[in-house]
Amino acid sequence: MAQTQKSEIQDEKVEKEPTLLGAFTAVMIVGLFIIITWAGVFILFNQRF
Amino acid sequence: MHMHKFEKIWLIFGVASLIVFLSVLGVSAFHQGHHPSSWSNIIDPEQVDETKPFDEPGLKKVEGKEWDYELVFVASAFLYAPSEVQIPLGSTVKIIATTKDVIHGFQIPGSNVNMMLEPGYIVEYITTLNQPGEFLVLCNEYCGVGHHMMTSKIEVVES
Numbered sequence: 043m044a045q046t047q048k049s050e051i052q053d054e055k056v057e058k059e060p061t062l063l064g065a066f067t068a069v070m071i072v073g074l075f076i077i078i079t080w081a082g083v084f085i086l087f088n089q090r091f
Numbered sequence: 092m093h094m095h096k097f098e099k100i101w102l103i104f105g106v107a108s109l110i111v112f113l114s115v116l117g118v119s120a121f122h123q124g125h126h127p128s129s130w131s132n133i134i135d136p137e138q139v140d141e142t143k144p145f146d147e148p149g150l151k152k153v154e155g156k157e158w159d160y161e162l163v164f165v166a167s168a169f170l171y172a173p174s175e176v177q178i179p180l181g182s183t184v185k186i187i188a189t190t191k192d193v194i195h196g197f198q199i200p201g202s203n204v205n206m207m208l209e210p211g212y213i214v215e216y217i218t219t220l221n222q223p224g225e226f227l228v229l230c231n232e233y234c235g236v237g238h239h240m241m242t243s244k245i246e247v248v249e250s
Contacts, residue, residue: 059095062095065097069101070101070104090202090203091203091218091219
């Protein structure tokens with residue numbers, strides 16, 4: 043009985059691990075946008091006199 | 092503390108980006124010498140015409156400096172002195188400017204030259220003119236009824 047309860051709790055813990063693939067993708071898209079715009083402005087600044 | 096693998100990745104990514112950005116800014120400020128165009132030099136705005144180098148606005152060849160020419164501009168409502176200037180292609184120029192009355196702008200559209208001229212302050216910008224052609228200098232700070240007519244012209248010519 044005790045063992046069954048324990049394994050149920052473990053199962054719950056495993057299930058609670060969130061899937062963050064969507065959040066990860068969104069963060070990387072925002073990050074790339076920031077890097078590309080920053081680099082664009084920096085290159086423009088260096089090319090102009 | 093338990094952290095998700097993705098959280099670790101995006102935190103490292105964010106911190107690394109920040110370090111790269113700040114390093115680039117640091118190198119550009121301390122190694123390449125970029126700084127605000129007005130940062131240390133002041134002038135009595137009522138004595139501009141009597142104060143060197145503003146007593147003779149225009150282009151002056153200099154020797155023994157990091158730049159080849161000094162280009163002195165005096166702004167006042169609603170004109171720049173000089174109103175037109177010719178500069179040899181490829182020369183390094185230090186633009187030195189101030190205003191005699193109100194706040195004026197000093198912008199060469201399409202370039203990095205974009206400064207605010209405030210009474211009592213001298214602005215400076217060092218640049219190498221490596222594009223031939225005519226460049227407009229205009230006032231981009233509203234200074235009065237003649238603001239829209241306040242321009243000057245820089246001609247970069249092959250010597």
